[in-house]
Amino acid sequence: MSPILLILVFIIATFLGYKVISEVPTLLHTPLMSGTNAISGVTLLGALVSTAFAASNKSKTLGFIAIVLATINLVGGFAVTDRMLKMFKKKEAVNK
């Protein structure tokens, strides 16, 4: 994708993200944070491609580390968010 298109994507995503996230109530700010945190592990995609096509062993090793870190971020983030949100959900069931 050309740089100009990428910058356009960046601007639109920032704007949309800003709008959607402003509506999340303070009640859920911690899960929101850990959830978006998990999503920021999206760099995993970059890590996978870079590592797969890396020629030198130095790059492959670094890439390997990057994949491990990004996966911890993704899996850990989503799992912990799920745990937190289910605590909120559970309450609702009890109430009924």
Add this chain to the structure above:
Amino acid sequence: MGVYEIVAIILSLLVLLGIKLMSSPKTAVYGNQISALSMLSAIILVLVYNEIISMPLLWVAILIGGIIGYIIAKKVNMIQMPQMVALLNGLGGGTSAIVALVEIFERYENMIYFERITSQLALIVGGITLSGSLIAAAKLDRKIPQKPVVLKGHSILLNISLIVLCVLAIFGTLNNYSMIDIISISALFISILFGILFSIRVGGADMPITISLLNSCSGLAGAICGFTIGDPLLVSVGAIVGASGIILTQIMCKAMNRSLMDVLKGSHIADKTFTGEIIAVSVERDTQEEKKSVHDILQEAKKVIIVPGYGMALAQAQYLVKQLTDKLESEGKDVKFAIHPVAGRMPGHMNVLLAEVDIPYEKLWDMDNINPEFEETDLTIVIGACDVVNPAASYAEGTPIYGMPVLDVDKSKYVIVCNMDTKPGYSGVENPLYNMNNVTMLLGNAAETLKKLAE
């Protein structure tokens, strides 16, 4: 636009939908699952599209990371949430920095200027996020002191490293020689140093702002990394996370009455010491009567509001809070919780702790909605909170907390304060609440004092 780009846009929209569902506790679980599923699809898409799905090296790395991530997520308890989030932020930043480094090592000669400058930026932002978050996590975990650590010439050091980083980024963009490896590694090294210097100077109570900001940075690093490798999915999702962090940072700054610059510069708010005297402007109620005992106050109260603060988290007193709530409710009293936006160490920290002990979220009220109710409340119980309930914020001009929105607990008929001591909170401003005659102080560890109340 190719297939990849179209799918990338669809997946970005799904991530947005996931976040949108997070606006209500009822749908939030699905929201998170949708985000997670879109990420999983994105991974498979990338592996298939690039025909690298059969590489064992990638799968081994994913497996190791997945297992570690899963174990951490299951083991962490709710009080450790702030440091967990900080740690994950750091990993996200670290990944972006490493990917940028690999890209530079592998194909610097073939990069256009746009990719060169963005790869240097990803390196720098990622490096700062990595070390800054790890220091923040260590502080929150009390592995290193929570107090701001200020070195000699701290600001000068920060400024110098920032200038060096700019110079390195420019060289890294214009330079065409083999020097690029050294330049990039130095840039990474100095940005890590910068992150440490920046984070070590932030005090414990400013952590909600710092974590939010680092959250934003981890997204930004990912987006910039996406510029370098030309992946629209990285760019869009990174931008969404960046926006989320910025919103939270703004909310936190406003709720703490601090400008972002102040926090970044590490100026401790207690630096501006207020010399005047803060007088308790107590509403003269019950002056005729003897001061009632805690027992009587609890007995007579019909409407009760509980205000939790960081002290509750420290004392791990949320279970006792639940006990107390159950007891009060079994006696037919109406119990609500008033949550200040910066109570605790990260946005929404108190809500999670209370949800953990099965307190329904309908009972958790945010500041703007609960403030009008204090006037009709018989009893407010403050648990380990100081600055966020300091009435001086509305009149003590010149103090660091002047103008900061606080919970108007002083308006309720009686107040019981379960704090460790009567020392001022993080702001360093005396709390006149403690001297008002409708306020009873129960000093000591909140876990102990609450036990007495719950009996």
